[in-house]
Amino acid sequence: MLPQILRRLLATIPVMGVVAVAVFALLHLTPGDPAVIIAGDYATTDDIARIRAKLGLDRPFLTQVGIWLGQIVRGDLGTSIFSGLPVSRLIGQRAEVTILLTLYATVLSVCLGVPLGVVAAWRQGSLLDRAIMIVAVSGFSMPVFWLGFLLVYLFAITLAWLPVQGYAPLGSGLGATLRHLTLPAVTLSLVYMALIARMTRASMLGVLGEDYVRTAFAKGLAPRAVLVRHALKNASLPIVTIIGLGFALLIGGAVVTESVFALPGLGRLTVDAIIRRDYPVIQGVILVVSAVYVLINLVVDVLYVVLDPRIRY
Amino acid sequence: MNDVTRRGFLAGGAATAASLATAPYVHAQKRGGTMRFVAQADLKILDPVWTTAYITRNHSYLVYDTLFGTDEQLAVKPQMVEKHTVSTDGLKWSFTLRPGLKWHDGQPVVAEDCVESLKRWGKKDRFGRLLMAHTAKLAPVDRRTFTLELAERFGPVLEALGKPSSNTPFMMPARLAVTSADEQLKEIVGSGPFRFVKDEWQPGNQVVYVKNPDYLPRSEAPSGSSGGKQVHLDKVIWRYIPDAATAAAALAAGEVDWWEIPPLDFIPRIEQNAALATFLPDPAGTQGWLRPNHLHPPFNNKKARQALVAMMDQATYLQAAIGVPKYFRPCHSVFACNGPYASKVGAEGLARQNLDRARALVKESGYDGRPVTVIHVTDISLLNGSALVTRDLLTQIGFTVDLKTMDWSTNLATRARKDPPDKGGWNVLHTWWMAADVMHPAVHFGVSGAGPGAWFGWPEIPALEKLITEFVRATEPARRKQLADEIQKVALDEVAYVPWGEWMSPTAFRRNVQGILKFIAPLFWNVQIA
Numbered sequence: 001m002l003p004q005i006l007r008r009l010l011a012t013i014p015v016m017g018v019v020a021v022a023v024f025a026l027l028h029l030t031p032g033d034p035a036v037i038i039a040g041d042y043a044t045t046d047d048i049a050r051i052r053a054k055l056g057l058d059r060p061f062l063t064q065v066g067i068w069l070g071q072i073v074r075g076d077l078g079t080s081i082f083s084g085l086p087v088s089r090l091i092g093q094r095a096e097v098t099i100l101l102t103l104y105a106t107v108l109s110v111c112l113g114v115p116l117g118v119v120a121a122w123r124q125g126s127l128l129d130r131a132i133m134i135v136a137v138s139g140f141s142m143p144v145f146w147l148g149f150l151l152v153y154l155f156a157i158t159l160a161w162l163p164v165q166g167y168a169p170l171g172s173g174l175g176a177t178l179r180h181l182t183l184p185a186v187t188l189s190l191v192y193m194a195l196i197a198r199m200t201r202a203s204m205l206g207v208l209g210e211d212y213v214r215t216a217f218a219k220g221l222a223p224r225a226v227l228v229r230h231a232l233k234n235a236s237l238p239i240v241t242i243i244g245l246g247f248a249l250l251i252g253g254a255v256v257t258e259s260v261f262a263l264p265g266l267g268r269l270t271v272d273a274i275i276r277r278d279y280p281v282i283q284g285v286i287l288v289v290s291a292v293y294v295l296i297n298l299v300v301d302v303l304y305v306v307l308d309p310r311i312r313y
Numbered sequence: 314m315n316d317v318t319r320r321g322f323l324a325g326g327a328a329t330a331a332s333l334a335t336a337p338y339v340h341a342q343k344r345g346g347t348m349r350f351v352a353q354a355d356l357k358i359l360d361p362v363w364t365t366a367y368i369t370r371n372h373s374y375l376v377y378d379t380l381f382g383t384d385e386q387l388a389v390k391p392q393m394v395e396k397h398t399v400s401t402d403g404l405k406w407s408f409t410l411r412p413g414l415k416w417h418d419g420q421p422v423v424a425e426d427c428v429e430s431l432k433r434w435g436k437k438d439r440f441g442r443l444l445m446a447h448t449a450k451l452a453p454v455d456r457r458t459f460t461l462e463l464a465e466r467f468g469p470v471l472e473a474l475g476k477p478s479s480n481t482p483f484m485m486p487a488r489l490a491v492t493s494a495d496e497q498l499k500e501i502v503g504s505g506p507f508r509f510v511k512d513e514w515q516p517g518n519q520v521v522y523v524k525n526p527d528y529l530p531r532s533e534a535p536s537g538s539s540g541g542k543q544v545h546l547d548k549v550i551w552r553y554i555p556d557a558a559t560a561a562a563a564l565a566a567g568e569v570d571w572w573e574i575p576p577l578d579f580i581p582r583i584e585q586n587a588a589l590a591t592f593l594p595d596p597a598g599t600q601g602w603l604r605p606n607h608l609h610p611p612f613n614n615k616k617a618r619q620a621l622v623a624m625m626d627q628a629t630y631l632q633a634a635i636g637v638p639k640y641f642r643p644c645h646s647v648f649a650c651n652g653p654y655a656s657k658v659g660a661e662g663l664a665r666q667n668l669d670r671a672r673a674l675v676k677e678s679g680y681d682g683r684p685v686t687v688i689h690v691t692d693i694s695l696l697n698g699s700a701l702v703t704r705d706l707l708t709q710i711g712f713t714v715d716l717k718t719m720d721w722s723t724n725l726a727t728r729a730r731k732d733p734p735d736k737g738g739w740n741v742l743h744t745w746w747m748a749a750d751v752m753h754p755a756v757h758f759g760v761s762g763a764g765p766g767a768w769f770g771w772p773e774i775p776a777l778e779k780l781i782t783e784f785v786r787a788t789e790p791a792r793r794k795q796l797a798d799e800i801q802k803v804a805l806d807e808v809a810y811v812p813w814g815e816w817m818s819p820t821a822f823r824r825n826v827q828g829i830l831k832f833i834a835p836l837f838w839n840v841q842i843a
Contacts, residue, residue, distance in 0.1 A: 153562075163566075
């Protein structure tokens, strides 16, 4: 197993290289120029040209790519054009929020989505099944920003149970962190929970018709044992896949959620950087997030082997 | 204008000025506490010379001090300066600093620091450049005194040194002020009433300031950026909350104390909340602009540009762009209507829409039917609204219009292009400026006719440049007013740009916040949390 994992990890290096060059090229094709944003309103054309030269934006495209890749190889993600702070420091400041938010939302989604999917499959066609699927479809259909405001109005303004916005770092206590992350995590998890519930139901339906499940019931095993130990375990591969994919979706969804709840996470860092064309920050964040995606895929692949020993790579 | 720094100015108002315009100035009753403030934009650049961004200017008012401040009546008053003298011929100025001033690193403020700060500012700022072009020598005399020797008369010396808006001449230590004006400062050290806490700065989230215990306030009552900067707060935390609904909810829930510029559609709800109050900190407001590109057809032709004035109906623009009548007002002057140089001279055509005349002017201009490219910025509502009105009016008077839709950042890059419209350039753009930036000819970019050196649109109108030079050399107020009138007349006749009205932006805060001062930037001295 370990050599396989190492091989996969090595295979990510060219993938990351392609991502890096593609991101760089796309950004430089996008209209906009950080030099004119910095130069401000009073700048003359000469002022803008001077700032562009200072930032190295007047160099040929390939030279700029080469300089950036050289920095990456040395482990340097560059410096923000605007704040002058290292990109790695900016990412470090924001990573905690996004990681905790994504994990919290994943835990909520899995803990709710899987049981709901199992129950819906077990009671296929019943009122309960329909009710769960209505919840799931609603979860898919509800815009995240709208749901966020609804939850803020109810739990933060009307009931004053939870804060409207902001983040309390882990250093200020786990309780405070969870209080600040609960509404965003619930908002973010709803779509994902619905996705998991539907996928679990579909996968379970396929398994529940199998002979060994019928045999288990015939032997007189309790429904919980049959559903969890026999059916769910065998239905888990597509569910694990969707959890892995969903984790990536959550990072994307965090962009909106972080804006609604004013959370200083990677999503907002990216949006702010895009608005200002802060190229080093955009490139750095996308590179890091791409690496996370690649790693998640690797973890999912490893889990396949754990869940189904027949699988070989 | 300034990128996100002016995004907050989506709103404004006049009719409520009477009820809102009384500054809630109170003497200190309680000291200490933390102010949680929602800023208009994200503070990303800290150097007030490197950028003109309003958010950087606002940040600098906490950290830095100025030689002169501007009071609520727009009068320039000494701030770091204890006394100043001027020779009878008006050419030699001497400035002596107040004793005991210190930088945040503990070093004393000396004259050389101020000289280097002014030199750096004078390389970047329009007013500063004008002053430096008239300066023969700027040098320290002793540790507290420096002199400014002019090569030629320059009337508004004190207005330049007390310039309230970007780029404001903030003072910094000489070791930092020698940094090239094209490079950002690496260290933020001022002598202002608050210290910037760099370790707690999170771009995109928060900026933290703490009280400067070494600050020596003047003895006068505070007024605008002048007078005694008495600090009652221990700490100020600026939060950046990009979503207005979230900021509104945070203010209502008491998670923040003061919201700098709420969008106008949030004001009625804020006013209904007994725990909240609104206040108009800058009654002079903001001016909207329609700017033609003078380099390319059809607006390289004066008659085509004059058609833009004839089609103008400020009420329609303001309704579409601002939307709340009690916060806007037509203003047919190129200089801010609340300012000393507001004028009706030459503005008769601007005051009354005449579409027939506009159509006739388009024909007389020899317009050949080529599409007129109008930059249409969609992520800032006032620019979206104004561009749509312009498209409609241009079509009505006979132009073919190509609306070029983009976001604000793309607009910043597009407007800097001098290429013809069919090669990525443009014909018409819309923007806005705070009244402080259009208050008089030396700061007003719209009346510059410097061609390649003028603001985007690049009008080449030598008569304007000559009049501006005469204006800055004039010392008699009556003569300066007369010259400002002349400048307006030429600017509107040549159509350097077309103003489309003024609006104001209230600020909102919890009622336990007291002592907010009237000024173009949020000031944190005199403010307390009861």
